[in-house]
Amino acid sequence: MSNRKPYVRPMNRTWWSKHPFYRFYMLREATVLPLILFTLFMLCGLASLVKGPQAWVEWQHFMQNPLVIAINIVALAGSLFHAATFFNMMPQVMPIRVKGKLLAPKMIIATQWAAVAVISLIVLILV
The missing domain is CATH 1.20.1300.10 (Fumarate reductase/succinate dehydrogenase, transmembrane subunit)
Known part of the structure; x- marks a missing residue:
């Protein structure tokens, strides 16, 4: 050694x-x-x-x-x-494919922000 x-x-x-x-x-x-x-x-x-x-x-x-x-x-x-x-x-x-074509990154990001906005609106309505 x-x-x-x-x-x-x-x-x-x-x-x-x-x-x-x-x-x-x-x-x-x-x-x-x-x-x-x-x-x-x-x-x-x-x-x-x-x-x-x-x-x-x-x-x-x-x-x-x-x-x-x-x-x-x-x-x-x-x-x-x-x-x-x-x-x-x-x-x-996590690239997303729709009908064999890649979804545009801007579309994925916009969809996520839209989901945040919808969920926030639902919470605001409930509270």
Whole structure:
């Protein structure tokens, strides 16, 4: 056996910041952070709804805090950014054929956004 040590290339913490592809990827993945907070806020709202009217009113006052509103706006922007990048990637990942011909990528993306709009409209009507 050899006593030689294998070469290990040094890697610093910010290796990803030197390449635009990895910066974009890290930004996309970082959109989960405000979404985690949004989900926790909603879970607290559900718990307060179960606890009774007083807890529900307190949660509603908490949700009116400007910092919470800012976090929710960032979460919305992050989820829309995440959806846009996912929708743009979809035609490459899963090309769709209709009658043997590939569907145009713009058509696939537009269909996905239309589905989001329809579902959002249905939720707005129900609420």
